[in-house]
Amino acid sequence: MAKTVVITGGVSGMGLSASKLFLSKGWNVMIADFNKELGEKVYKELSSKYSKKQVAFQQTDVSNATSVTDLKTKTSQLFGKVDSVINNAGIFTKGALHEVAEDAWDRIMAIDVKSVYLMTKAFVPDMIEQKAGTIVNTASISGLTGDYNMAAYNAAKGALVNLVRAMALDYGKYGIRVNNINPGPTMTPMFKANPQSVIDTFKKASPLGKLAEPDDIARVMYFLASDESNPITGENIPVSAGFEIYSGQPVQK
Incomplete structure (x- = not known):
C-alpha cells in the first residue's frame, strides 16, 4: 500500500522538488499551498504525469486552524492514513528588531512557527493511533x-x-520521528531573482563554491520522512554547502 505525505508550501522551490520526488518514489502526495492559481497549475502538470489518484492540491492557509483542519479532512478522504508531514511553508522578513513592524512579526511567527503547531494538532493524533509517522520541518x-x-x-x-x-x-514513544532540515541559501526561483553579483557573492562564501539546489533539499526531506532515516529523531540537519560551519574568525597567518 502506497504511503502518503502532506507537503506544505509544495508548489514552488524546495516544496515543489519534494512533491515531485515523493511522487517518483510512489507515494501519494497532498500538496498544500496558499497560492491557488499556481497550485492548480502544478496539480494539472503532476496529475497528467502520474495519476489523479496519487496527487492532490488543497489551497491552505497554514496559519489558520480552520484551513488546516479542512486540509486534514480532504487528505483523509482521498488517501486515508498519513505517513509523513513536511512542514515546508514559510516566509521571510528583513530588519533589525526595532525596525520590524508588529504585523510583520506576527505574520512570520504565524506562518513559520504556528503552522507547525496547527499541522501537528491536525495530523499527529492519527499518527499516535497508528503508532507510526514522520514529521519534517x-x-x-x-x-x-x-x-x-x-x-x-x-x-x-x-x-x-x-x-x-x-x-x-513527546512523540517518540508512539513511533513518531520528528526532524528539521536546515537549508542555507538555495537556488530557488526566488533566490535566483537576485542580481548575478549577489548570487556570486553567496557562492564565494561557501567552502564548496556553490549553493544547494532545491532537489538537494528534497532528497534530504525524503530521507528524513522515509524509513531510510530510522532511528534519527530530534535532529537539525544542515544542508547548506557549508554556510554554518565558519566561526567568523579571521584567517591566522
Whole structure:
C-alpha cells in the first residue's frame, strides 16, 4: 500500500522538488499551498504525469486552524492514513528588531512557527493511533546562527530548532520521528531573482563554491520522512554547502 505525505508550501522551490520526488518514489502526495492559481497549475502538470489518484492540491492557509483542519479532512478522504508531514511553508522578513513592524512579526511567527503547531494538532493524533509517522520541518541555518538584519526570521527559525527536540521527546514513544532540515541559501526561483553579483557573492562564501539546489533539499526531506532515516529523531540537519560551519574568525597567518 502506497504511503502518503502532506507537503506544505509544495508548489514552488524546495516544496515543489519534494512533491515531485515523493511522487517518483510512489507515494501519494497532498500538496498544500496558499497560492491557488499556481497550485492548480502544478496539480494539472503532476496529475497528467502520474495519476489523479496519487496527487492532490488543497489551497491552505497554514496559519489558520480552520484551513488546516479542512486540509486534514480532504487528505483523509482521498488517501486515508498519513505517513509523513513536511512542514515546508514559510516566509521571510528583513530588519533589525526595532525596525520590524508588529504585523510583520506576527505574520512570520504565524506562518513559520504556528503552522507547525496547527499541522501537528491536525495530523499527529492519527499518527499516535497508528503508532507510526514522520514529521519534517523546514527550519534554516538562520535558526542555528545569527544573521545581520534578519531578527524576526532568526527568531522564527530558532524556535523550530528547539521545538523539534520537544516534539521528538513527546512523540517518540508512539513511533513518531520528528526532524528539521536546515537549508542555507538555495537556488530557488526566488533566490535566483537576485542580481548575478549577489548570487556570486553567496557562492564565494561557501567552502564548496556553490549553493544547494532545491532537489538537494528534497532528497534530504525524503530521507528524513522515509524509513531510510530510522532511528534519527530530534535532529537539525544542515544542508547548506557549508554556510554554518565558519566561526567568523579571521584567517591566522
